[in-house]
Amino acid sequence: MSERPNLVAALTRDRPLSRNLLLLIGLVGTIGTLAIGRHHRHALWLLLVLAPILVLALTDLFQSHHSLRRNYPASARFRWFFEWLRPFARAYFVESDLDGRPYSHDERALVYARAKGEADAHPFGTELDVYSDEYEWLAHSIAPSRNAPRETRVHVGTDQCSRPYQAARLNISAMSFGALGSNAIEALNLGAKIGAFYHDTGEGGLSPYHLKHGGDIVWEIGSGYFGCRDRQGQFDPSHFADRAAHDAVKMTEIKLSQGAKPGHGGLLPAAKVTREIAETRDVPMGEDCLSPAGHSAFSTPIQLVEFAGRMRELSGGKPVGIKLCVGYPHELFAVVKAMIETGILIDFIVIDGAEGGTGAAPTELSDRVGMPLREGLMLARNALVGTNLKGKIRLAASGKVSSGAGIAMNAALGADWCNAARAFMFSLGCVQSMRCHTDTCPTGVATQSPARQRGLVIPEKAERVARFQQSTLSALHDIVVACGLNSPDEFTPDGLRQRISAVEMRSFDEL
Ligand SMILES: Cc1cc2nc3c(=O)[nH]c(=O)nc-3n(C[C@H](O)[C@H](O)[C@H](O)COP(=O)(O)O)c2cc1C
Ligand code: SF4
Known part of the structure; x- marks a missing residue:
């Protein structure tokens, strides 16, 4: 009562x-x-x-x-x-330069400086505690290299692939149109065009904004088969072939999972399914748009590699890859075994770490499910080395990469290239306010609101995207030279060291 x-x-x-x-x-x-x-x-x-x-x-x-x-x-x-004020007060008044999560103030400042073309040198010495257990470093050489080329690329495509691709060492990781606004997608794609690197569509389909500026595209297919599905939501081969034939699409990728929410589908509520999103995804407008947790096109490792082989054929011989966050190691080994058994090779594997980002995910999945990048990457590398496939199948890594050192360290653990999502968001102006799931992004990056997207001026931000990528690769080159190497391919696990106690260190090959 x-x-x-x-x-x-x-x-x-x-x-x-x-x-x-x-x-x-x-x-x-x-x-x-x-x-x-x-x-x-x-x-x-x-x-x-x-x-x-x-x-x-x-x-x-x-x-x-x-x-x-x-x-x-x-x-x-x-x-x-005060609860509302807390993140702002913490970010602006309380946090030190090394604080701040997921990215520290210093990490963000480095991306901003590089994106704007400002000085990115650090004065007076490191602020990191080099005696803490978390400290890691790369071994340099007494004989720095003299002739290391400034830019090297990665040849992607096994001999089963008729249209291989030369990938840059740093590319834009998967982020869908829907999670990001159209201005952000356009700016990323134009940045990729200017800097000659690739832009992954994310699982939300290939939108007109991905194609407008002609930057290289990796078209990601998730469990919703957006942009290549029939009315029942199943994979539609002819629809896929039509769109994969587009010149800008250089490779296709099957998304198995992502580190921030492994094994979780997604739901775009009806209210957010605008006409453009409905057309891009081939879904009805005004109805909830569901990505199931798992794929319907395959359910065993052998079916997965057969499906990948079919995608390669349908795309006219373009490289096909898979993206996953490692869960049970034996499942990853089973995929490698399936390649050996069938003779069908996947051209590249992207390992995403549990530390990876998302537009929105259940907290428990983000915090407690999925293997961190380092361990996942080492398992994948060892599986490919052990089966003699490392020379053919390329490995890429994503998970909080925002600097040349991040790329070099992942290279030491087997990554041929890295993808970054949030670092590229910073280059677009993202301020880590972490409101991406509310459609109220203050910088116009992760929102569909035209009023908020007005702040994101495409040509201006595209230049920043390209500059950030270029300066980060230039920092990578400095490390390659300091380590006495000629290419990032020459980094090895014994060149990456980790402190394990106040008086001991180990190289990653020992670990
Ligand atoms: C806003 C946002 C949207 C994302 N959407 C997708 C997606 O559609 N498909 C996917 O495979 N990964 C998606 N991711 C994950 C990223 O591609 C990447 O794997 C992960 O964030 C790790 O990279 P980072 O640490 O550089 O952000 C998304 C990440 C963010 C931040
Ligand atoms: S500014 Fe905030 S809401 Fe916008 S993309 Fe960045 S973290 Fe997400």
């Missing part, structure tokens, strides 16, 4: 005065002001402040959803205000 408002009872029932302070200020103030206002009309202006306090306090006192607001009318609202 709902409670009947009884102000006197509510105020007097075992309530210390302090709990009702704002209510009393509102009540007494409003009555007093009305009384004084009869003689001094300008005093009535005070009602503009006092009356809302009174209304707010009375609403809180008699509502039944929030205990805090019921017990502390009006004043409890300060808690929500």
Whole structure:
């Protein structure tokens, strides 16, 4: 039975005065002001402040959803205000340069500086604690190399592939149109065109914004088969062949899982399925758009590699890859074994780490499911080396790569190239406010709102995307030279060291 408002009872029932302070200020103030206002009309202006306090306090006192607001009318609202203010206060006033998650202030500052073409040198020495257990470093040589080429590329495509691709060492990781707005997609693609690297579509399909500027595309196919599905949501070969034939599509990729939410599908609510998104994904407009947790086109490792082989044929011989965050190692080994048994080789494998990003995911999956990049990458590398396939099948890595050192360290563990998602978002202006799932992104990156996207000016940001990639590869080149190598391909696990106690270190081949 709902409670009947009884102000006197509510105020007097075992309530210390302090709990009702704002209510009393509102009540007494409003009555007093009305009384004084009869003689001094300008005093009535005070009602503009006092009356809302009174209304707010009375609403809180008699509502039944929030205990805090019921017990502390009006004043409890300060808690929500400070809760809202907390991330800003922490980011702007409390955090040190090395704090901040997922990316520290320093990591972000480096991307911003490189994207803007500003000085990115660090003065006075490292701020990292080189004696902490987390410290890792690359071994340099007493004989730095003299002739290392500034740019090297990775040949992707086994001999089963008739249209191989030369991939850059750093590319834009999968992020769908839908998770990102059209301006962001355009700016990324134009940046990829300027810098001659690739842009992965993400599983949300190949939109007109991916194709407008002619940057190289890797078309990712997830469990929803967006852009290549029939009415029942199954893979549609002829539809796939049509779109994969586009000149800009250089490779295709089957998404098995992603580190931030492995084994989880997704749902784009009906309200967000705009006409453009519906057309891009081949789904009905105004209905919830579901990505199932798993694929319907295959269910065993052998079927997976056969499906990959079919995609390669349908795309006219373009390289085909898979992307996954490693779960059970034996499942990854089973895929490698299936390649050996069938003789069908997948051209590349992207290993995504549990530390990877997403537009939105259940917290438990982000925090506690999936293997971190390092371990996943080493398992994949060892599986390919052990089966003699490492020379044919390329390995890529994604998971918090934002600097030349990140690429070099992953190269030491077997990655031929790296993909980055959030670092490229920073280059577009993302400020890590972590509101990507609310459609209220303040920088216009992860939103469909035209008003918010207005802030993201495509040609300006495209230049930043290209500059960030270029300067990061230039930093990678500096490391290659310092380590006495001629190419990132020459990094090896024994060149990557990790502190394991205050007085001990191990190289990654020992670990
Ligand atoms: C906004 C956003 C959307 C993403 N969408 C996809 C997607 O559609 N498909 C996919 O495979 N990965 C997706 N990812 C994961 C990234 O491609 C990448 O694997 C992961 O974020 C790790 O890279 P990072 O640490 O550089 O961000 C998304 C990530 C973000 C931040
Ligand atoms: S600014 Fe915030 S909401 Fe926008 S993309 Fe970055 S983290 Fe997401």
